[in-house]
Amino acid sequence: MRFDEVTVTYGTQTVLDTFDLTVEPGEVMALLGPSGSGKTTALRAVAGFVRPASGRVWLGDRDVTDLPPYARGVGMVVQQYALFPHMRVADNVAFGLKARGTPRGEAASRVGEALEMTGMSAYARRYPRELSGGQQQRVAIARALAIRPGVLLLDEPLSALDARLRSGMLAELARLHRELPEVTVLYVTHDQVEALTLADRIAVMDSARIQGVGTPHELYRAPRDTFTASFVGNANLLPVTAASGTVRFGDIPLRVASPLPDGASATLCVRPHRVALGDTGPNVLRGTVTSVQWRGATHRVVVDVDGHEVLADCPELATPPAVGRPVAVSFAEEDGALIHD
Secondary structure (H helix, E strand, O other): OEEEEEEEEEOOEEEEEEEEEEOOOOOEEEEEOOOOOOHHHHHHHHHOOOOOOEEEEEEOOEEOOOOOHHHOOEEEEOOOOOOOOOOOHHHHHHHHHHHOOOOHHHHHHHHHHHHHHOOOHHHOOOOHHHOOHHHHHHHHHHHHHHOOOOEEEEEOOOOOOOHHHHHHHHHHHHHHHHHOOOOEEEEEEOOHHHHHHHOOEEEEEEOOEEEEEEOHHHHHHOOOOHHHHHHOOOOEEEEEEEEOOEEEEOOEEEOOOOOOOOOOEEEEEEOHHHOEEOOOOOEEEEEEEEEEEEOOOEEEEEEEEOOEEEEEEEEOOOOOOOOOOEEEEEEOHHHEEEEEO
16 A cells, blocks of 8 residues: 555645555554544545545555545445444445445355454344444444455544453454454554554654654654654653763753764653652652652652653552652663654
């Protein structure tokens, strides 16, 4: 799948701007970004529901930009599942096959196969209203898989589920992809956990453009820009300047793995779970506690350091520091990543 400088406009508003992205066969690519960033528009351009103002969309070696949706061979699952309320589960799953004129015997076989793959065989005779949200989602996925698509498009498929169901469905989606390694998946989400859990690579989007592309590990450990750093996981972002083989945060010298030429400025990214209370690490910052948040297994301690907020996610503390108390926080040299300005 390839987007070749795809631009989509609604009137005078550009909602996707010179979008360039290649998704390898069998890859799970997540489009991650806030609402209005253009990620769903990109997915709809692949499906054929929006027409680019310029650029081309390719599926394999086929230019599908001018093809109608039904001729593209893609399966799609939308946020609210779009099941037909008057049809039983099996008929919902068969809908795309019937629209394509699939012979009845083959359609029945494919419906059974898709329902079994999604664990919904026992519910074939039920109506959507008789299913839970998670079960409805499985039916929507089964319907998309029944046509045996080369590309599966998932548009915020877990957004309507509660936290427990979402966690379970993430595991199910990962299992499905292991069973169907030939299917290319484009997964739209604003949830970083979903993207980090499922994707082989992530394209981070903002303001109709791609801000960064990489594996989850690359984007989390070594983000190339501050937007990606802050959107893919929480981040402490501190302005620093290079000096004598180190970097300086204000007057505080810090050791990092990739020093800059003297005088160069950058942003230092340190993930909160890598920041410890106390002055045990080589890089020590001192400030005042402004907030302590208990999160079950962890405490998040927020520290004001010279007007900059520093987050430290610590294993649950028996005696958390009091708000207003002076504290030291520290982190290791290898846990800081420099983002060049």
